[in-house]
Each structure stands twice: as structure tokens, then as C-alpha cells.
Amino acid sequence: MPGLLSSPVCLTVIWFLSWSLRPIRAQIQPDEVSGVRYAPLQSNVTLACRKSQIRTPVVWHHNNSAVLPWHKLTSDGTLVLLHVDLSTQGNYSCYDNGGLLLHSVKLRLGHRPGSLSISCRLPNHMRVRCSWVESVKTFLPAQYNAILWIESGRESKTCVVDVAQKHCDIDHPSYWSSSQTLSVQETNALGSETTYVRLPFDKLLKPNPPRSVLVTAIEGYPKKLNISWELPSSWLLHEAFPLLFHIRYRPQGSLYWSEVFSEQSPVVIFDALAGYVHQVQICARDEVNNESMWSDWTAVTLGMPWEEPAEVFLPEDPFHEDFFPSLTTMETSTTKTDDSLSPEDEGNVGLVILLVLFSVVILTTVLSLIFVVWVRQRRRNHVTKQELSSMLKMKSMPI
Ligand SMILES: *[C@@H]1O[C@H](CO)[C@@H](O)[C@H](O)[C@H]1NC(C)=O
Numbered sequence: 582m583p584g585l586l587s588s589p590v591c592l593t594v595i596w597f598l599s600w601s602l603r604p605i606r607a608q609i610q611p612d613e614v615s616g617v618r619y620a621p622l623q624s625n626v627t628l629a630c631r632k633s634q635i636r637t638p639v640v641w642h643h644n645n646s647a648v649l650p651w652h653k654l655t656s657d658g659t660l661v662l663l664h665v666d667l668s669t670q671g672n673y674s675c676y677d678n679g680g681l682l683l684h685s686v687k688l689r690l691g692h693r694p695g696s697l698s699i700s701c702r703l704p705n706h707m708r709v710r711c712s713w714v715e716s717v718k719t720f721l722p723a724q725y726n727a728i729l730w731i732e733s734g735r736e737s738k739t740c741v742v743d744v745a746q747k748h749c750d751i752d753h754p755s756y757w758s759s760s761q762t763l764s765v766q767e768t769n770a771l772g773s774e775t776t777y778v779r780l781p782f783d784k785l786l787k788p789n790p791p792r793s794v795l796v797t798a799i800e801g802y803p804k805k806l807n808i809s810w811e812l813p814s815s816w817l818l819h820e821a822f823p824l825l826f827h828i829r830y831r832p833q834g835s836l837y838w839s840e841v842f843s844e845q846s847p848v849v850i851f852d853a854l855a856g857y858v859h860q861v862q863i864c865a866r867d868e869v870n871n872e873s874m875w876s877d878w879t880a881v882t883l884g885m886p887w888e889e890p891a892e893v894f895l896p897e898d899p900f901h902e903d904f905f906p907s908l909t910t911m912e913t914s915t916t917k918t919d920d921s922l923s924p925e926d927e928g929n930v931g932l933v934i935l936l937v938l939f940s941v942v943i944l945t946t947v948l949s950l951i952f953v954v955w956v957r958q959r960r961r962n963h964v965t966k967q968e969l970s971s972m973l974k975m976k977s978m979p980i
Pocket residue numbers: 623624625663664
């Protein structure tokens with residue numbers, strides 16, 4: 582770790598500070614207040630039966646059995662267990678020759694802590710999580726003390742430890758401060774060890790993958806897919822810290838991904854392969870900081886572009902739509918407004934209007950023709966009546 586080596590002064594300061602803050606519990610006396618004796622594996626362990634050195638014979642039992650592991654017994658009754666291994670652990674009791682219990686102790690064996698391998702991640706700008714793996718399996722319960730040192734130890738923050746999960750969390754770290762070092766001190770009954778790691782926060786920023794990815798068809802478009810998703814659960818402040826999304830997609834079975842970047846959901850892709858199921862994955866990264874990490878990919882989500890429904894009637898049949906209104910067109914017609922009609926629907930409406938107008942024109946023409954004929958007929962009748970009456974008049978006139 583070059584950053585670590587390049588600042589020995591800073592590390593010395595941090596080491597001194599952490600040493601002065603080390604927990605007092607680290608100095609547990611190996612000899613048993615709690616009736617437990619801790620010792621390193623592969624060592625020789627001496628168990629005294631009693632304080633005074635009375636040379637009376639004693640008997641030792643291990644796990645209530647008289648069978649003892651490899652050992653030596655001194656003249657004052659002290660038991661020396663040689664080159665102990667894990668099976669040497671357990672309860673040791675010593676009795677005098679009258680069968681009276683003089684002393685009992687539980688032996689636990691293990692190793693002192695070694696260095697830790699620590700890795701940290703920022704799921705957002707407000708939180709750091711560091712987890713660690715031990716380089717030495719100690720076999721013993723341990724405690725951890727984790728501290729974040731800011732600006733060469735000028736400031737410090739406790740990293741709150743979860744012992745079982747072997748990780749710690751810092752809320753509201755000083756994200757923008759340049760120099761940050763985490764120290765994790767592992768302590769068990771046999772000793773303690775502190776490991777330091779430098780934290781370049783800007784490079785450790787890594788969102789969780791986006792959630793609820795949906796890939797849907799767009800009606801009427803056999804080559805389009807609508808891809809939508811929700812923000813990662815870890816990313817609460819999208820306005821303040823926008824994310825960049827990387828979307829990749831391919832027809833199922835293809836080896837090659839197509840890619841597209843977007844700052845928000847949804848994204849419509851235009852070059853889907855008609856009639857194929859597509860695989861889609863998304864990951865996210867802080868939009869501003871291009872040195873930060875991409876999240877893991879989401880699980881593969883499948884989706885298929887819209888397909889033309891199978892035709893039963895010839896397309897010329899004008900009643901086709903009326904006889905078989907599909908479920909989707911019924912739905913859209915109830916929810917959508919008129920201005921969102923598809924071009925196909927608009928065409929049909931135009932045709933109907935044209936037909937109606939045409940028949941109105943024909944009807945009007947026919948009616949007016951009939952009217953004209955009728956008027957003419959009437960006029961002619963009227964004229965002949967007049968002629969007739971005038972002739973009659975003329976006849977009746979005395980000459
Ligand atoms: C343990 O005791 C044996 C026998 O007395 C001796 O040979 C060996 O060096 C001792 N081992 C340690 C680690 O002290």
C-alpha cells in the first residue's frame with residue numbers, strides 16, 4: 582500500500598493515539614479469575630493444583646476422565662501439558678488422595694490475533710462499511726475496536742462494530758476530507774493486533790444495484806423496449822448525488838451486449854430484435870465522480886418487444902376491428918384520450934367520416950332531384966289548369 586508507506590509520520594501519530602486509547606480489557610490476566618485459562622496452541626501449559634507447595638500426591642482429571650493428554654507431573658502436583666493442541670482443551674480438576682476436589686480450571690487454546698485484511702465500501706456518501714477477514718484463525722473470542730482517523734489523526738470517529746459479522750459502520754463520514762485512515766484493533770485473551778488501512782473515499786464509493794427492473798413492450802412498435810428501474814436502496818439522496826446508469830441488453834442467446842447510458846428511468850431502446858426475448862441488466866455509479874465504482878449488475882431481467890397479433894381476417898376487411906376488438910385496444914380506449922389515438926385508429930375514423938359524408942351528399946342529390954321533378958310537375962299541372970279555364974272562359978263568352 583504505497584499511500585500507507587509514504588506517510589510514516591502520520592502513521593506514527595495514529596499508532597500512538599490508538600495505543601493510548603486501547604481497551605484496558607486487553608490485559609486480562611491469563612490466570613483465571615473466571616476459572617478459564619487461555620494459552621497458545623503448541624506451547625507447554627503449566628497448571629498448578631494449589632498455591633502451597635505441600636508434597637502430597639494429587640490426581641488430575643481431564644473432562645472428568647483420568648486419561649490425560651501428553652504431560653509431565655511435578656513433585657508438588659503441578660501439571661505441565663506438552664505441546665498442546667485443540668483436543669487438550671477442556672476441564673482440568675485436581676483431587677487429593679482422599680478424593681477431595683482441590684482445584685478446577687477450564688483450558689482454552691488458540692492464537693494471538695494476526696493482521697486483518699480490511700475492505701471498505703461506501704454504499705452512498707453518508708455511510709462507510711468496512712469488513713475484515715483474519716489472516717490467522719485464532720479459535721478464541723475476540724473484540725474489535727475500530728476508529729477512523731481523519732486528517733492525520735487530527736479528528737477521529739468510532740466505527741461501530743458488529744462482532745458477529747466482522748464489520749463496522751461509520752455514519753456521516755467526512756467524505757470530502759482527503760486523508761482518512763481506519764485502524765481496527767483485534768483483541769483476544771492472548772494479545773492484540775492493530776491493522777491500518779487508508780481509505781480513498783472517492784474511489785470506494787459503490788452504490789447497490791438498482792431495484793425493480795422492468796422490461797416492457799411498447800404497443801405498435803416491434804423493435805422498441807421500454808426499460809425502467811428504481812434507485813438503489815442505498816441511494817436516498819438522488820437529487821443531491823445523481824447517478825449514472827449503464828444499461829446493457831441483448832437478444833437471448835446472443836453473445837454481444839448493446840449498451841446505453843442514462844441519467845434516469847425509463848429508457849426506450851429502438852434497436853431491439855423483433856420477435857426475440859431480450860436480456861437486460863443495469864448498474865449504477867455516482868454521476869459526478871468518475872473514479873468511483875460501478876455497482877454490481879442487477880440480475881438478468883427478460884422482456885420481449887410488441888408483436889403484431891396474428892391476423893384472422895384479411896386486412897382489407899373493414900369490419901375486422903369491430904368483430905374482434907382485442908383486449909388491449911379495449912383497455913386503451915377506456916383510459917386514453919382522443920388525441921392519443923394510434924395512427925391506425927385515426928385512419929379508421931377518417932374512413933367512417935368520409936363514408937357518412939358521401940352518403941349524405943348522395944341522399945341530398947337524390948332528394949333535390951326528386952324535389953325538382955315534383956316542382957316541375959306541379960307547375961305544369963297548374964299551367965294546363967289555367968289554359969283549360971281560360972279556354973272555358975273564352976268559349977262561354979258571347980261573341
Ligand atoms: C515443552 O517441553 C518440552 C519437554 O520439556 C521441551 O522439549 C520443549 O522445548 C518445550 N516447548 C516449549 C515451546 O517450551
